[in-house]
Amino acid sequence: MGSVLSVNAQRLVADLEALGQIGRVAAGGLSRTSFSATDTEARNWYFERCAEAGLTVVVDGLGNLIVSSPDVVPETTDRPAVWSGSHIDTVPNGGQFDGALGAIAALECLRRIHEEGIVLERPVRSIVYTDEEGSYAHLLGSSALARGYSLAELEAMNGRDGDRFVDAFTAAGGNLDAATRTKIDPATLHATVELHIEQGPTLENLGHEIGVVTGIVGLGGGSVTFRGRADHAGTTPMLGRKDALVAAGALVVAFPDLAARIGDGAVITSGVISVEPGSANVIPELVHVTVDFRHPDANQLAALEAEIRGAARAIADQYGVDVSIDLEPSIPPAPLNQGIQDLIAAAAAARGLSSSCLPSGAGHDSQNMATLAPTGMIFVPSIDGRSHCPQENTSWIDVENGANVLLDTLIQLAGS
Ligand SMILES: [Zn+2]
Numbered sequence: 001m002g003s004v005l006s007v008n009a010q011r012l013v014a015d016l017e018a019l020g021q022i023g024r025v026a027a028g029g030l031s032r033t034s035f036s037a038t039d040t041e042a043r044n045w046y047f048e049r050c051a052e053a054g055l056t057v058v059v060d061g062l063g064n065l066i067v068s069s070p071d072v073v074p075e076t077t078d079r080p081a082v083w084s085g086s087h088i089d090t091v092p093n094g095g096q097f098d099g100a101l102g103a104i105a106a107l108e109c110l111r112r113i114h115e116e117g118i119v120l121e122r123p124v125r126s127i128v129y130t131d132e133e134g135s136y137a138h139l140l141g142s143s144a145l146a147r148g149y150s151l152a153e154l155e156a157m158n159g160r161d162g163d164r165f166v167d168a169f170t171a172a173g174g175n176l177d178a179a180t181r182t183k184i185d186p187a188t189l190h191a192t193v194e195l196h197i198e199q200g201p202t203l204e205n206l207g208h209e210i211g212v213v214t215g216i217v218g219l220g221g222g223s224v225t226f227r228g229r230a231d232h233a234g235t236t237p238m239l240g241r242k243d244a245l246v247a248a249g250a251l252v253v254a255f256p257d258l259a260a261r262i263g264d265g266a267v268i269t270s271g272v273i274s275v276e277p278g279s280a281n282v283i284p285e286l287v288h289v290t291v292d293f294r295h296p297d298a299n300q301l302a303a304l305e306a307e308i309r310g311a312a313r314a315i316a317d318q319y320g321v322d323v324s325i326d327l328e329p330s331i332p333p334a335p336l337n338q339g340i341q342d343l344i345a346a347a348a349a350a351r352g353l354s355s356s357c358l359p360s361g362a363g364h365d366s367q368n369m370a371t372l373a374p375t376g377m378i379f380v381p382s383i384d385g386r387s388h389c390p391q392e393n394t395s396w397i398d399v400e401n402g403a404n405v406l407l408d409t410l411i412q413l414a415g416s
Contacts, residue, residue, distance in 0.1 A: 004351075005112060007407055009400040012108045016399065019045060019088065019104065020096035029093035029390035033160075034131035034140070035168040042088050046103075046128060053111045055126070061178030062144040065128040067107065069114035076123055080190035080373075082413045084109060084406060085127025087365065089135070095392020097399075101380070102195040103128050105403040109410050121415030122190050129365040136165040142365035146372055148183035151176060189373035191340060191413045194366045195406045196377060197394050201385030202358050209401050210348040210355035211379030212341050216367040217265065217294040217359055218301045218333030224251060224312045228321040230277055230285035240320075245275055245284035247319040251312055252289065258307045265359055266304050268293045296333050296359035305329065334367035340376030340409065347408035353401055362387075378405055 022045060023030045023038030032038045043065070050057050050067050058066045066083075086102025106126040113124055130141030136159050137143065154176060157165035166176060198204075203211050228242035252270050259266040269292045276286040291308060295301040309325050316323035341357070348355040360377065369375045380402035383393040 005116060005118070005407060005411070007105070007108045007112055007400065007403040009396075009403075011111075012104060012399065012403055013396055015049065015104045015108070016096065016100060019100050023090065025093055027093045027390065030090045030096060031092045031094070032088065032090045033092060033133070034089045034135040035172040039089050040172060043128070046088065046107075049107060053107075053114065055110060055114065060144070061175065061180070061182045062141055062149075063130040063172075063174065064141045064145060064182070067110060067126040068123060069110055073119055076121060079122045080188055081123040081125050082190050082410055083125050083127050083192040083369070083373075084194065084410055085125075085129060086194050086196060087129045087132030087141070089131055089133050091133050091388050093390060094133075094388050095386075095390060097197045097382075097392055097394050098199065098387055099132055099196075101197055101394065101399060101402070105195045105399075105406050108403055109407045112407060113411070118411070118416070120411065122413075124410050124414050132365055135159050136168070139363060139365055139368055142368035144179070144182035145184050146368040149180060151180050154179055184372065186372040191337070191373050192366065192369040192375045193340065193406060193409050193413070194364060194369075194375075194377045195402050196360075196364060196379060197387060197392070198358075198379040198382045199362050199385070199387035200382065203356070203379060203381040204383065204385060206356055207354070208356045209353040209381070209398060210344070210405055211381075212344045212348070212355055212357045213336055213360050213377035213379055214341065214357050215296045215333055215335040215359050216364055216370075216377075217296045217361050218298060218329060219292065219294045219331040219363065220301060220305050220327060220329040221290070221292045222325075222327040224248075224289045224291055224308075224327070225324045226287045226289075226316060226321045227323070228283070228285055228319070231283045233281040233283055236283060241283055242321050243283050243319065244287040244321050247315050247321045247323070248273060248287040248289050250315045250319070254311050254315070258311055259304070261307055262295065262300055262304045265297070265361075266293070266295050266300065267361065268304070268308065291327060293327075294361060296335075298333050301329055301333060331363065331367070334370045336366070336370060336376050337374035340374055340413070343409050343412050344376055344378050344405060347405045347412070350408070351401070351404060353405065376409065378402055378409070
């Protein structure tokens, strides 16, 4: 490879530490939910880093940040670009690396390419996607790039706290008309790559340094509702009851077996169960169970849904209650580009780093970008697999390794 360009690890770490102080809360984590004062502070900090490095930031109609370096070769300006980035918003009391790692590493790659005056065939851009964590809409910024939002959709959008998107957006200086004009022409994109923490334990358990992400899981969801009969908790014998909660409990207990029947990568979760009439001495009549199910393969995702439906019906029969099932696949799986997976694996090998292929169980902006251009993702290990909490952590050496593999991949894609 000759002399290998690497990131400035000290600067990368210093930036992640500085960004990791913005929005720090008493509970120990970071709260930079989209369009909040701390999110604005983080974005302003990012603008300063770009200005300091002599880079230009374009802000699109929904606040996505698209960063360019002054062109070394002017005729490459209009060629399809290679994008890399992630997000700097967080969940409430979240961690320091989710999103921030990929956003700052991409900036660092662009800084290195710029300061070394490296001539590439295509421009490289560093991106910050708006509201990845979905304070207002899941993957808001990349959805805006991939398919755009109508004014009616934006006006109907409500935040987790019940506030209206349009209020938060205009208070943060946003323009609603511009917000409906964010869809980009796929012909302007050559490829996209995102570096991210794994947010799970797989790489750490394998003892591997780099994850080559094969695809992003598809997600289905909805609810299963069991209807039994409310009766006296003391006078109704156990035999012959129509207890909707006993049926609901049986369904939830069956989740591990149902997932195991589909095999690797299948997960099922119920996060909310509501019980009516909800009285300690009345047999539950109506129980509503939320169901979230995921798999990286579209056919297997459908098979997993069929397993859940079949089990819910069988359990309803067994316990003599009625069931209504309202499940649907909501986000299709996003397979990632094989050629970019090969580049990432080769870059890791060339740097003497161990790598393995794995799917992403979490959603990422890359699943939207994959609908626009060949897209890849690089994972680095999460200590104890923790994420979306103050304990979220990744060792600095893994941060540096991941950023270097990203740099190599971007240079390959941009054509050296
Ligand atoms: Zn993230």
